Amino acid sequence: MPDISIVFSGLADAFTLGNLLYILLGVTLGQIVGAIPGLSILMALAIAIPLTYSLDTLTAISFLISINKGGTIGGAVPAILLNTPGTPESAATALDGYPMAKKGQGGKAMKYSLYYSVFGDVSSDIVLITVSLPLAALALKMGPIEIMTLMILAFTVIAGLVGSSLVKGLMSVAFGFLLASVGLDPAMGSARFTFGFIELVDGVPLTAIAVGMLAVSEIFVKISEFVVPTEGEDATDSAQVFDKGDQNVTFAELWANRVVAFRAMVIGTVIGAIPGLGSTTAGFLSYSISKQSAKDPEAFGTGDPRGIAASEAANSAVVGANLIPLLTLGIPGNIAAALLVSAFIIHGVQPGPLLFERQGQLIYGLFGAMLIANVFNLIVGQFGMRFWAMIVSAPAKVVYGGALLLCITGMYFAAGGVFGLVIMLAAAVIGYIMRLTGFSVIAFIVAFVLTPQLERSINQAILITDGDFSELAHHPIAIGLLVASVFAIYFLGPWKKRESLIK
């Protein structure tokens, strides 16, 4: 039980004027960067860390976390308006956000996204504040064997859900396996499929693949439609999405999706608390589970607010929960958390089990700052949406031209110069062909994201058990996850949906 005076002292520290201003600045910067396709939150964090040298520890860390939180809100804006996720974790939001925007409900979709995102974020922060130690202890119990079975579950759920054909969905997963194999293998550290390129030793850059397949291929299609318009379609109107009916969201509309949003928040919080899994995984996993458990799964992907709720509440919930292993165990849950570790160390603070005991006031100040950031996120989001609405009212040619330029420029930095750009262009072509031939781009990307973790955990599990899988009997969580995988295969498999085996 923490000393209550330390809790209040910490919260009071969060409310200083300077701290509030930096939180506001961080949230605004995060939303802008997140909303620009091709720019990443990681890039913003990496740039911002050196700027915090002169700040006190609480203000510096609050500023950086605010950027991270703002980015999750901002990333949904282009995902909804342009089908171009500003950040990879917003990719699942585009699945229903963009169809809503095409129906003339772009403003409504963005408000859904904002409110559910803030809900996920606030709820996750409350979980972090109240039960961080017990949850971290649970995460600590998730050894390689449990992580391996969790990955198997993630694969069975996602691969079965995405795409019109199970066989093609699994082929997309195989392609994800293959491409994720590029780089150093986790078993022996030898290079695989690098073809002599030093740039490939670290693997194929995820950002280049995600932005290429999800954003650039779509931009190319749009620009080529300006050159040769599709019959019966006015390509110039495709990004003008604010012109039809009421764009407001009522509380009743939000409340109607409470189950989906709550489940998404739980998924995001659990995924966030497990080191190595991130917002993208949470968004897609939550989306897939929500779709599968819906009475009308065919409504997902056609502009259903439940899809936005599932994705946004989950990916935003990761941000707070990610700090659970970081603050209590010193384990960064993802790259953004790793950047935060470096910021902590710059300011002379070592994240780990002793942090609550030695730096309690700082930690509770940070919790206060996180809650303030959520309020600012909501306020800035409201104004930001109006701003983005103005930008999107520009001709689609200008919007897509600008998006292409930003993707190219952002990727030049994010994915290692010209080499990363070439990979992004190749990914755009592959994504276009996959879409054209009915292969699931999402199954591919999810497999690509999850494979390194799956491979690492399988390798570790084999080494720990010496290849003796009867050892699984001593891991009840792993058994539970495997049982869940069997259920997922049963409900998603060809015997359940025979008509979708081959299409």
Next chain:
Amino acid sequence: MTLDRIIGGIAVAFGGFLLLYGIPANVRMVQNAMPYPAMFPQVAAWMFVGLGLIQLLVGKATFTFPSGKQFAAFLGVIFLVLIMVLLLERLGYVPVAIGLMVAITLLSKERRPLWVLVMVLGLPVGVWLLFEQILQRPLP
């Protein structure tokens, strides 16, 4: 034969190529050890073979391709961007970005002076300012 079956055949051939040449030539092959570097690539290759066979035998779907002109336009845009990317470090960001936007403006038949100005000058200079001046990231 449907296009799906052709794709199945291609997948089987690709999986076979990986197993027989692609993986042995590009991944360290280790005997009698678990785990080993080629494990995941081999799983992927076998998946291509197995799933490709299913697709080859029972695939029945076909696809609607875009018109030849549209596909050519798509390839043209990619080619244009590829050229820009390859010239980026040689000629510098601003001239190359302006060149790309001029080409896109001409191809997309945008003729309104204000928007032409925004596309050709506003966007390249704006993005340059954002990265160079605000984010302090040096562009080529």
